[in-house]
Amino acid sequence: MPNTEQLYLIDAIGPFFRGYDKRTINWSKLPWENLCMEGPEREAQWTEIRRELDVFCDKVAKLGFNAVSLDDVTHLADDVHYELETRALIVQWRTEFKKCFEVAKRHGLQVFITMDVFNATPAVREHLRDTRRSVESFLAELLDRFFTDFPELAGVIIRIGEADGRDVKDHFLSELHLRNSSEANRFLRALLPVFGKHQRKLVFRTWTVGAYQIGDLIWHRGTFAQVLRGVENHPSLIVSMKYGDSDFFRFLPLNENFFHHPVAKIVELQTRREYEGCGEYPSFVGWEYERYARELLQAKNMVGINVWCQTGGWVPFRRRAFLEDSAVWTDLNTHVTIRLFKEGQLVEDAVREFALQRGCDNWRALLELLRLSDEVINELLYVKEFAQQNFFFRRVRVPPMLQVYWNNIFISHSVKKMLGHFVEDKPSSLRAAQRALDSLEQMKSLAAEAGMPVHDIEFMADTFGILALAREYCLTPFTEDVETRLRAAKKAYKVKYPKSGDRHRYRIKMNFKPFWLRYRQLAWAVAVLMRRKGGYRLVDRLFTLHGLSLIYRVIARRRPQWIPAFARDSAMGVDTIFK
Known part of the structure; x- marks a missing residue:
């Protein structure tokens, strides 16, 4: 019925x-x-x-x-x-x-x-x-x-x-x-x-x-x-x-x-x-x-x-x-x-x-602001080439957002290697980030015309500016200059949005220590552990769904330091997906 x-x-x-x-x-x-x-x-x-x-x-x-x-x-x-x-x-x-x-x-x-x-x-x-x-x-x-x-x-x-x-x-x-x-x-x-x-x-x-x-x-x-x-x-x-x-x-x-x-x-x-x-x-x-x-x-x-x-x-x-x-x-x-x-x-x-x-009589300015915001988020908050790919790990569809989780921005060598693996057209992704920054400047004027809070767009621009720098770090060969600029940007961001203020900021977690997994090993791990479609492969039934759970429990017990504190402690903990 x-x-x-x-x-x-x-x-x-x-x-x-x-x-x-x-x-x-x-x-x-x-x-x-x-x-x-x-x-x-x-x-x-x-x-x-x-x-x-x-x-x-x-x-x-x-x-x-x-x-x-x-x-x-x-x-x-x-x-x-x-x-x-x-x-x-x-x-x-x-x-x-x-x-x-x-x-x-x-x-x-x-x-x-x-x-x-x-x-x-x-x-x-x-x-x-x-x-x-x-x-x-x-x-x-x-x-x-x-x-x-x-x-x-x-x-x-x-x-x-x-x-x-x-x-x-x-x-x-x-x-x-x-x-x-x-x-x-x-x-x-x-x-x-x-x-x-x-x-x-x-x-x-x-x-x-x-x-x-x-x-x-x-x-x-x-x-x-x-x-x-x-x-x-x-x-x-x-x-x-x-x-x-x-x-x-x-x-x-x-x-x-x-x-x-x-x-x-x-x-x-x-x-x-x-x-x-x-x-x-x-x-x-x-x-x-x-x-x-x-x-x-x-x-x-x-x-x-x-x-x-x-x-x-x-x-x-x-x-x-x-x-x-x-x-x-x-x-x-x-x-x-x-x-x-x-x-x-x-x-x-x-x-x-x-x-x-x-x-607000100037609703067209608001509509244009929202159009640009939509593009900025698609191109810079997400890494579009990665987001458009479809991946499953065990029983979950891998989220299309890799570098940002709630109010945390992760900038690390491990993220650099992951994005380097999944993003083939790196120049296009870098150009998209720059276009997004240009759009954010235009959005400030539109917000004023539409009678919407300009300071929200400024906060968005400051946050997304760090994301654009992170994109440069992740998709270009490493230089000390980009690390220096990232550290300076983080410091300026924390000064502008202090913990004691009424504006709550993103947490920027940086770690430039080289990640131990090599690119060839990463490619092999992705091929074995992740799949493009929801249906389970033979390797999933034999290993990913069962054997991997045992391996994770051993690591969590004997080498808990290998699991980032954020992954262990936030929400239900990353161990949930290995049950």
């Missing part, structure tokens, strides 16, 4: 980060440790959260969204097996969140709550272990009570392929529970009757980070079909998929699973681009998303979109969508996105509408 009601969903977590002063923020979930639950500060904080949530809901409802998402079931669903302290906190969280749900409902917005599988406390894990009770049975009963307690909720958004980052310190800690398609299928069969009983929606996210057999769910048609076998027509089920085979990057074709399976689907879109500055400068998605919207007209049983305007990334950048004037670039992306997918507008019409609503 196809779903006919269209869902236009957007995350509403921004108000909960007000005043959160941690230097690097984990934007993947609410900062529960920052929510005050006692004393006079509690009422003041939660009153302000509800005030900002009211502002946010008013704006997104007027844009055309009909639902918001908030975190999360685990902190709001009570169970007798939780620790007494945790149960007392749950009572308080429920009291405050009920008031938040009322705010959203006043604006005609449905409310969906997120949930990781599996997220629990030590006491619950001990109970399940001692009684040999399944996680599915526990969650089915938990959700049954949860829906009874919160009849105002429209459903739950379930994530099975990513767990809490290593920085999370909470009463609840999530872990990857489902390891293969059969387990995921049993999980859906166990929970969907509960959703059907209460007439709620189970929004099942296919996002995975490559761990275990189910790590290829996001792109592998066989795994996708096996997980949904026998439940694809359930009226309570909606599958939520990122638009591509990887995370929210450019240069990705639409995920083919949109076109080959009849299950009800929504497409995930990110308007606060976590890998492209997080709204600190214009990273316009309009023309890319317009193409996706047009192609998805041919997809089977599309029932809406799922927009992330705040969620995603471990970064110091903290502009909050629809709550601060500084978030104008994210607000613009979100405005254009809903117009493209709900109204079928052209990008140019949506940009014009946004500009006029802000009192």
Whole structure:
């Protein structure tokens, strides 16, 4: 039975980060440790959260969204097996969140709550272990009570392929529970009757980070079909998929699973681009998303979109969508996105509408600014020749961005060798970087004409100037001069954007020490470990998927210094993709 009601969903977590002063923020979930639950500060904080949530809901409802998402079931669903302290906190969280749900409902917005599988406390894990009770049975009963307690909720958004980052310190800690398609299928069969009983929606996210057999769910048609076998027509089920085979990057074709399976689907879109500055400068998605919207007209049983305007990334950048004037670039992306997918507008019409609503008569200057920004990001934030190539490693599609990760810019001999291997037309790539720098100068004038923040373009130009120098270092023979210029540029960048200022900068990580792997060895390693298509080769089944995991565990135990600290400690850690 196809779903006919269209869902236009957007995350509403921004108000909960007000005043959160941690230097690097984990934007993947609410900062529960920052929510005050006692004393006079509690009422003041939660009153302000509800005030900002009211502002946010008013704006997104007027844009055309009909639902918001908030975190999360685990902190709001009570169970007798939780620790007494945790149960007392749950009572308080429920009291405050009920008031938040009322705010959203006043604006005609449905409310969906997120949930990781599996997220629990030590006491619950001990109970399940001692009684040999399944996680599915526990969650089915938990959700049954949860829906009874919160009849105002429209459903739950379930994530099975990513767990809490290593920085999370909470009463609840999530872990990857489902390891293969059969387990995921049993999980859906166990929970969907509960959703059907209460007439709620189970929004099942296919996002995975490559761990275990189910790590290829996001792109592998066989795994996708096996997980949904026998439940694809359930009226309570909606599958939520990122638009591509990887995370929210450019240069990705639409995920083919949109076109080959009849299950009800929504497409995930990110308007606060976590890998492209997080709204600190214009990273316009309009023309890319317009193409996706047009192609998805041919997809089977599309029932809406799922927009992330705040969620995603471990970064110091903290502009909050629809709550601060500084978030104008994210607000613009979100405005254009809903117009493209709900109204079928052209990008140019949506940009014009946004500009006029802000009192900007010169919308053509804004449109030209966005066109140039689009080109600059494609040519300089990404290395286009590398980004246009398609590579898979184990169960993940290799990201098309090699040198920048969140707010980190990596300039090292190892990156130089990698880019030197993948980029054949080095002169063209160097010329593209120079053209991008020229465009950035033109963008400053256009921003002034359009009444947009010129200082954001200046920050973009300063950051991308370092990327252009890094491109020169990576794609030309090494000289001491380029190293000197890079070090000077980094120093000037840190002086202009100090840690204590209100402008959070990129971290520039330099290491000019020669990389031990030779070019011939690198070419051999790439040929063995990486493939051009998603399908697994014999070498993958015999070595890459299994033997490599063992090798990695040995290295991690005996030579941990070989694994960069950033890769070990950020998010879930690089070891996740070797599970």
